[in-house]
Amino acid sequence: MREEIPEIFWELVKAKFERMPTNLRLVIGGVGSLKKEEILKHIEKRDEIGELLVRMEIEYLKLIKEEAESYEEALNNITKP
């Protein structure tokens, strides 16, 4: 399963979490509350928690894509003669 995630996503998520403010903790049920440096370690290790974070990013991007498509569709309907 983990091999299926393209390297670009791992890099993207790592870059994203490098910008996470240090006061914020991400709590993952069953795992605990993670500090920024712990999150980055999971991403570097490409482990199950790292994979969850990549999947969170993919889900976010999918939502943005769907939204953009719905705006595009609405815009096309308005501009049709």
Next chain:
Amino acid sequence: MKKLLITLPNHDDVTFYIFHWSKYILQEAEKRGVKVLKLERERANRKTFFDFLNSHRPSFLILNGHGDEKTIYGYNDEKMLEEGDEEALKEKIIYTIACDAAKSLGKSIVEKGGKCFIGYNRKFVFCMDETKMTRPFEDEKAASFFNATNKIPIGIIKGNSSLESVEKAKEEFRREIVKWRLSKDLEAPFILRALIWDLHSLVHLGEKSFFE
């Protein structure tokens, strides 16, 4: 008299937050005259849980704590409920924040006679502000998650159906998503992603049910 049972393990920072944010659920129950069977800290264990189920017969169970696909854990992460216990949960409404529990355990409970099971079919994720960790109610980052998920038990206590309550929780998650999308806080992108994840993980299994 309507009876609900709630487990509140409170043994680590995650269960500490859940313990505090459950206050609003308890307030609503008190307001509505619901008898609350509270299993706090050490009392959130398998033996006490089943003793209470048999002697008080609550119809609504709120199970806080950690979990996995087949188990919900109590105090100090000791097994409290697992696959094989379905017989004791017939005709119950069950809501849990425990991770992954809806995936296998929830399905099995509903297939074997549970009224409905509401929970998360993946890991429940939330954000907390380290500077507010001793004062959970002041943590507006965590509030976004708990205000949303608490709509489920609070809605059911108020007399809404289980399905309506889940829909209200989903609406609240969506409102919070919009709020954090518009926020310029540096924490916003991380909170946003976690909220989207939880929204997509929340499931209602079984029939539309009312707390009776």
